[in-house]
Amino acid sequence: MTTEALSPSASRVVEGPRGAKPKRLTISRIGVYAFLVLAALFFLMPLWVMVVTSLKGMPEIQMRNLFAWPSELTFEPWIKAWDTACTGRDCNGLKPGFWNSIKITAVGTFFSIVIAAMNGYALSFWRYKGANILFGLLLFGAFVPYQVVIYPLILGFRQVGLFGTFPAIIIVHVIFGMPILTLLFRNFFVSLPPELFKAARVDGAGFWQIFFQIMLPMSVPITIVAVILQVTGIWNDFLFGTVFAGRENMPMTVQLNNIVQTTTGVREYNVHMAATILTAAVPLAVYFISGKWFVRGIAAGAVKG
Amino acid sequence: MQHSVSIRDLSLNFGNVRVLENLNLDIAQGEFIVLLGPSGCGKSTLLNCIAGLLDVTDGQIFIGGKNVTWEEPKDRGIGMVFQSYALYPQMTVERNLSFGLRVAGMKKDEIEKRVARAAEILQIGPLLQRKPVELSGGQRQRVAIGRALVRDVDVFLFDEPLSNLDAKLRSDLRVEIKRLHQRLKNTMIYVTHDQIEALTLADRIAIMKNGVIQQLADPHTIYNRPVNLYVAGFIGSPSMNFIQGELKGGAQPTFVADDGTVITTGNYQFDEAPAASVKAVLGVRPEHIVIGEAAHAMPFSTDVEIEIVEPMGSDTLAWTKIAGHPVTFRCSSDTEIRVGQNLKAGFDTARGSIFNAETTNRV
Numbered sequence: 001m002t003t004e005a006l007s008p009s010a011s012r013v014v015e016g017p018r019g020a021k022p023k024r025l026t027i028s029r030i031g032v033y034a035f036l037v038l039a040a041l042f043f044l045m046p047l048w049v050m051v052v053t054s055l056k057g058m059p060e061i062q063m064r065n066l067f068a069w070p071s072e073l074t075f076e077p078w079i080k081a082w083d084t085a086c087t088g089r090d091c092n093g094l095k096p097g098f099w100n101s102i103k104i105t106a107v108g109t110f111f112s113i114v115i116a117a118m119n120g121y122a123l124s125f126w127r128y129k130g131a132n133i134l135f136g137l138l139l140f141g142a143f144v145p146y147q148v149v150i151y152p153l154i155l156g157f158r159q160v161g162l163f164g165t166f167p168a169i170i171i172v173h174v175i176f177g178m179p180i181l182t183l184l185f186r187n188f189f190v191s192l193p194p195e196l197f198k199a200a201r202v203d204g205a206g207f208w209q210i211f212f213q214i215m216l217p218m219s220v221p222i223t224i225v226a227v228i229l230q231v232t233g234i235w236n237d238f239l240f241g242t243v244f245a246g247r248e249n250m251p252m253t254v255q256l257n258n259i260v261q262t263t264t265g266v267r268e269y270n271v272h273m274a275a276t277i278l279t280a281a282v283p284l285a286v287y288f289i290s291g292k293w294f295v296r297g298i299a300a301g302a303v304k305g
Numbered sequence: 306m307q308h309s310v311s312i313r314d315l316s317l318n319f320g321n322v323r324v325l326e327n328l329n330l331d332i333a334q335g336e337f338i339v340l341l342g343p344s345g346c347g348k349s350t351l352l353n354c355i356a357g358l359l360d361v362t363d364g365q366i367f368i369g370g371k372n373v374t375w376e377e378p379k380d381r382g383i384g385m386v387f388q389s390y391a392l393y394p395q396m397t398v399e400r401n402l403s404f405g406l407r408v409a410g411m412k413k414d415e416i417e418k419r420v421a422r423a424a425e426i427l428q429i430g431p432l433l434q435r436k437p438v439e440l441s442g443g444q445r446q447r448v449a450i451g452r453a454l455v456r457d458v459d460v461f462l463f464d465e466p467l468s469n470l471d472a473k474l475r476s477d478l479r480v481e482i483k484r485l486h487q488r489l490k491n492t493m494i495y496v497t498h499d500q501i502e503a504l505t506l507a508d509r510i511a512i513m514k515n516g517v518i519q520q521l522a523d524p525h526t527i528y529n530r531p532v533n534l535y536v537a538g539f540i541g542s543p544s545m546n547f548i549q550g551e552l553k554g555g556a557q558p559t560f561v562a563d564d565g566t567v568i569t570t571g572n573y574q575f576d577e578a579p580a581a582s583v584k585a586v587l588g589v590r591p592e593h594i595v596i597g598e599a600a601h602a603m604p605f606s607t608d609v610e611i612e613i614v615e616p617m618g619s620d621t622l623a624w625t626k627i628a629g630h631p632v633t634f635r636c637s638s639d640t641e642i643r644v645g646q647n648l649k650a651g652f653d654t655a656r657g658s659i660f661n662a663e664t665t666n667r668v
Contacts (some may be wrong), residue, residue: 195391195464198358203405203452204379213404217395 054078054273061269077270081278085271087250087258094275097255101235101282103166104251108173109230113223116178120185121211125197135186142179150243157244164246172240177233181226188222189215224293232283252279307370309334309492310355310460315364317347317354317516324350325516328364335490339503342513343539348496351513352462355494356385369459379405381460384453388465390445392437392452399433402451416455423451426485443474450485463495467502479505500540504528512536530658534665537588537658543622545588545658546632552585552659552668554578560587560659562628571604572655575668584662587654591622594634594652596642606651611644625650 049066054077056070083093090096122128123135153172157163162171192215200210241251256279260272310332317325324347332338340348353359355366357378365374373381392401400407402423406416424430427447437445446466453461466482467475483506486493497503503510504524511521512535520532531537537545550562552570558579560568568587600606609632613624621638624631627650634650636642661668 193389193391195387195389196393198353198356198378199385199387199391199449199452200393200404201358202356202378202383202385203456204377204408205404209408214393 050273050277054270054277056270058266058268058270077268078274078278080268081259081271081275085259085268085275086262087255088262094252094255094259094278097250097252098278100245100249101252104169104173104241104245104249105231105234105282108170108177108234109227111170112174112177112181112230113226115174116181116226117185117216117219117223118211119178119182120187120189121215122207123182123186124189125194125210125215126207135182138179138182140179142183146176146239150239154243164244166245166249169240169245169249169251172244173230173234173237176240177230181229184222184226184229185219188219192218221293224290228286228290228293231286235282307334308332308367309336309369310494311365311367312351312355313365313367315351315354315366316362317350317359318362323516325354325361328516328518330511330518330521332492332494335492337486337493337495337506337508339507339510340494340496340513341498341500341503341510341539343498346513347516348498348513349464350516352385352464352494352496355381355460356383356462357381379409382458383460383462384456384458385462386446386449386453386464386466388468390437390442390449390469392445392448394437397434397436398429398440398448401437401448402433402455405452405456419455419457423454426454426488427451442470443478446470446478447481450482454489459492461491461493463493463497465497466495468497468499475502482506500542504540512539529656530667531588532667534586534588534660537660541590543591543633543635545590546594546627546630546634548587548589548628548630548632549662550585550587550628552579552583554581554583560585560654562587562630564629566607566628568605568628568654570654570659572653573657573659574655575659577668579668583668585668586660586662587657588660589632589652589654589657591633591635593656594632594650596634596636596640596648596650600649600651603651604653604655606649608647609650611642611646611648614642614644 052067052069053061055073055075057072057074057076060070060072081093082095082098084091085093087093087097119138123131154163157168162168196214197210200214205213235251236253237251238253238257241249241254245251245254256275259275308331310330312328312330315325315328315330316323328351330338340351342348350359354361355368357373357376361374365372367373368381368383378385392398393404396404399420402420403416406419420433421430424433427450429444429447429451432440432444432448437448440448446469449466463482467478470478479502482493482495486506495502495506504527507524509521509523510527512519512527514535520527520536522530527536528540531540531545534547538547548560548562548568550560550566550568553559553561558570558575560570562568595603607627609625609627611623611625615622615624616638619638620635621640621642622633622635623642624633626632642648659668660666
């Protein structure tokens with residue numbers, strides 16, 4: 001066998017393509033960028049109109065320069081929307097609705113996630129008899145139209161005296177969040193190595209110890225996804241809030257609707273715009289802060305299992 | 306004598322699939338048993354049954370003389386080591402080791418003492434404050450072994466513990482497990498599909514196929530006196546050579562290969578001497594075939610032509626044909642041997658194995 005060293009013939013580089021291919025700006029590429037910029041501007045247009053309108057006084061709005069930057073900047077509409085705008089009979093602005101929504105979202109998100117995590121954990125690790133049937137039924141719940149369930153729920157809550165109370169709206173959100181969240185958690189737990197669970201059992205940990213000490217600390221990513229889903233879902237909810245929450249606990253979305261619908265005298269477009277932006281601010285913020293996590297978690301939870 | 310682990314009439318079905326069938330196994334105190342078989346033979350399932358991670362369909366399991374068939378894993382006095390390590394990722398090594406003890410509510414100083422002892426035995430002291438992700442594969446498996454060690458159990462269960470490691474680490478850790486066994490003298494049940502691990506570690510090997518133990522014996526017997534064709538073909542690398550033919554019964558039985566070659570059985574020890582002629586298979590291990598001068602001294606020798614030569618470094622493997630059947634044999638790497646060479650090859654049937662072709666059992 002010959003042991004010929006591979007001598008580098010670097011001195012004799014042949015002319016022609018070498019290394020990475022250079023990237024040039026072609027006509028088609030410019031076209032693509034132009035289209036993307038235009039599309040982005042088009043979708044930003046309503047937001048622009050909302051922002052500038054909310055910063056104008058009523059006389060200026062009536063001049064109908066929809067896209068123009070306000071000639072006289074005013075934050076009056078924002079203050080009014082938050083503090084003194086009339087929602088039906090009360091004139092306290094969006095403020096009470098904001099705090100109601102915060103309460104409903106926080107409590108609802110907490111309970112729906114805790115319960116869904118336990119469901120997912122039990123369904124994926126403790127393969128008891130009928131677990132698959134139960135899971136199927138739970139998933140089926142995701143496809144039941146709300147309209148079918150609302151009236152029976154109203155009757156049920158009325159029977160136990162919970163209708164129109166804070167617990168009622170929480171229970172509703174927990175129930176309707178359960179199928180999708182359980183699916184999310186189950187798929188996440190199924191993707192974990194089953195040996196982890198076996199090892200914990202050999203170590204003598206029980207149902208709750210394995211859940212709280214092993215599984216829950218590992219499910220931070222999927223919990224963040226669940227939080228995002230529930231926070232935006234519950235915050236944006238209008239239907240359940242109107243039906244179940246009762247006057248005391250009306251969420252922000254319902255109050256926004258009331259402000260916009262209240263017709264006494266002139267329509268205060270600037271206040272409406274400010275109120276709308278205020279209401280949308282929370283989910284928007286959630287998306288901006290957690291965009292990366294959201295995509296990652298959805299991919300991790302949905303593809304496997 | 307009291308058995309450390311006894312399995313009686315164990316059966317396990319998954320739906321309609323029979324995974325384990327009427328399995329019996331007695332393991333002595335301090336014995337190192339290896340369950341060996343291909344994937345899907347039920348060896349890991351059997352281990353999970355012993356650990357209590359699977360409910361059995363029928364039968365009983367005794368550990369330390371106590372019937373533990375219905376006991377929880379933690380009450381069986383076992384520790385288990387998994388192929389994927391299964392370390393708790395969010396805990397440090399120290400907390401991984403102590404988890405079981407903390408769950409059991411043991412006193413803090415006793416936990417510390419046990420963790421320190423395990424860390425000393427496994428030489429993982431410097432790693433105690435690290436998380437599993439910061440460890441190499443070999444270190445992780447040591448921690449996993451340590452987790453079983455701190456619990457001070459009678460029986461260690463290993464589920465293919467070395468299969469995720471690279472070849473070098475695997476042989477290092479293999480020696481370490483053997484050393485650990487010699488030091489602790491615990492009963493160990495070890496599942497693997499790697500026959501080298503089985504042959505090197507085991508006091509006794511149980512070779513499994515389709516949920517049934519084919520042969521349970523010490524490595525030497527398994528290797529030299531396999532009870533059936535399956536065991537003979539499974540153990541040994543390169544695998545045993547098989548020559549089909551017929552075994553002529555009588556006072557001095559002879560083996561006639563299907564091309565008419567007569568091979569004397571010499572001093573072959575028959576389990577039961579065949580009365581009549583039966584279809585049979587003669588099995589000869591590659592290292593029992595000799596060539597050249599030495600072949601003349603063998604009870605059977607013949608002329609062969611070399612077809613393929615595979616130098617393996619420590620020795621050389623050659624392919625040829627004997628009695629019309631492809632045969633490999635092993636020779637020293639110093640032997641001058643080349644393709645197309647004609648030479649004499651021979652063996653002593655007494656060192657081989659003869660199987661009944663119909664029942665596949667050893668005769």
